[in-house]
Amino acid sequence: MSYTFDPTVLREYDIRGIIGETLSIDDAHAIGRGFGTLLAREGGKKVAIGYDGRVSSPMLEKGLIDGLTACGLDVVSVGMGPTPMLYYAEASMEDVQGGIQITGSHNPANYNGFKMVFMGRPFFGADIQKIGTMAAEGDWDEAAAPGTSSQVDILNEYVTRMLKGLDGLPADKLDGLRIGWDAGNGAAGPALELLTSRMPGEHHLLFTEVDGNFPNHHPDPTEEKNLADLKALVAEKNLDFGIAFDGDADRIGAIDGEGRVIWGDQLLSIYAEDLLKVVPGATIIADVKASRALFDSVKQHGGEPLMWKTGHSLIKSKMKETGSPLAGEMSGHVFFKHEYYGFDDALYAAIRLIAASIRLGKSVTQLRGEMPQMLNTPEMRFQVDESRKFAAIEEVKERLAKTDADVIGIDGVRVNTPDGWWLLRASNTQDVLVARAESETQDGLNRLMAQIDEQLKLSGLERGPQAGH
Known part of the structure; x- marks a missing residue:
């Protein structure tokens, strides 16, 4: 049949x-x-x-x-x-x-x-x-x-395994932690309750009741508006930092004690600095949407940065191929092969953030505050007909190949310029193009955006209204 x-x-x-x-x-x-x-x-x-x-x-x-x-x-x-x-x-x-x-x-x-x-x-x-x-x-x-x-x-066994990530850390440092958590009514709730009940320190939990209608906010921590409740909690209780999860807890979101978002590439930068002390020279993988500051930081701490295609399955496959102990994406997928299994686990990533902060001897707020002040656009997503999205990217590639532009073409086009970099890629999962740019100055960012718009115009497209996920 x-x-x-x-x-x-x-x-x-x-x-x-x-x-x-x-x-x-x-x-x-x-x-x-x-x-x-x-x-x-x-x-x-x-x-x-x-x-x-x-x-x-x-x-x-x-x-x-x-x-x-x-x-x-x-x-x-x-x-x-x-x-x-x-x-x-x-x-x-x-x-x-x-x-x-x-x-x-x-x-x-x-x-x-x-x-x-x-x-x-x-x-x-x-x-x-x-x-x-x-x-x-x-x-x-x-x-x-x-x-x-x-x-x-297996919930108890799973939580016990994750808690190994805190082994060997000084008890007084762990006892002093004050953390906010937002499960967003997603599947993380029961595991988060058990995990925090077995951890030292003070833990304040939001929305751990599993509710598939998501009555409080949408469970996507990469959109800043969904972190409003967590920001309010951290501010009200004067907590050290806050952690949020997406609906199935394979993606992490975080804010520091001042309510600043710690984006996926910034989290990866913290994890990498910690890990490279133990595994010097390791290859650290990040997707093409990640900040140049991350790749620079990995190099500076003695690691080998590797830029790769966006997509959790593609990153996992690349980790297997290269033997990389750590990888991450802007979207909050973080993969620890070092002392773990190599899959994306936001609850375990939260444990590793605590451990990194303690081992590096700096609060999460200090770690976030010391990061370079880059100006980046959010991930801009706009609707493009399915039949045009990959073709348009190929047209951009062909035009740039005739110039002296510094192009990385592993997943769409990422173009390095003296102002910073810009990215155009086709989503593998939706009929959208994704654009992003990063510079150290607003003028630089404006020039990068003008280059994106020029390339789109040459392919008969424009940055239309933002498309959702």
Whole structure:
């Protein structure tokens, strides 16, 4: 029998759609059949699955389990929790060969989707398209006897593992910590409550009750407006700093004691400075949207900075290839292979921020205050027709190739100039172009933006209204 997915749901890094419109329990079943067939053909026997706090997640879990067990695979469900808890299950359970988290991440409440790990590597791009092809062709294996389904509670074990990140730090420094936390009603809530209850110091928690309708604010800490509650808490209680999470807790947001946002590349700069004391000369990976200040800082502290394509699956693959112990993205995905598993885990990243601050002997506010004062635009995203977005970037590349411009072309175009740099790239997940620029002066930033606008104009485009995520 053949099955057809809505063409919009099989995406570059995950599978994602709108419940009742483009994503249903039948889709979950078909995903289970495709993934299960591929895993069984590779000799896999068991899959760990988990889900976030969305209203539709339990329904999708049922469809997914039915699909996986039909292929003869055994399924172990770790229940509701953050995406990194599922990654932890997949990485730490000896007899598990694959993992699937049902999650809509930071998207609106009516969205849901799937993030997958296959034989210890990210499952994305061509892998996801293969699920669609197999469904259309009815290329699914049918087991003589269906697999089993069981449940296991690993929350306590997961939290214990994360707390190892504080081992060996002076007790008096840990006891003196005063931190604000915002779970945003996302899947981080229960893990955060358990984690902070077992940590020294004073902890003030917001919105840990899991609610897939996100009644307080949208769970995307990369948008500053979503940090308003955390800023108010840190100011009111005079806390050292604050940490926020996205809907499935694989992305971190942070503010210092003065309420200044610590952006993804600035967090990575702190982590890198700490790590390079222990692993001198290490390769540290960041995406093309990161500040030049980060790459300079990694060099200055004796590391090898490596700029790479945006996308959590692409970064994870590059880490495996280079043996890098640490990587990060502007979007708040941080990957610690050093003393951890290499997946993006915002709760663990919070632990490592505490540890870095203590080991470096500086408060988070001081670390943030010492960073170079660069002027950068936010990430500007504007709608471009799907059929034009990659073509337009190629046109820009071709035009710049005829000039003496200093271009980095690994993911769109990043152009270095005496004023700083500017970036234009096509989103892999939406019909948008992304632009960003950074300079040390406002005049420099204006000149960089003029270059972006000129290139867009030459391709018959303009920076239109901002598109959402």
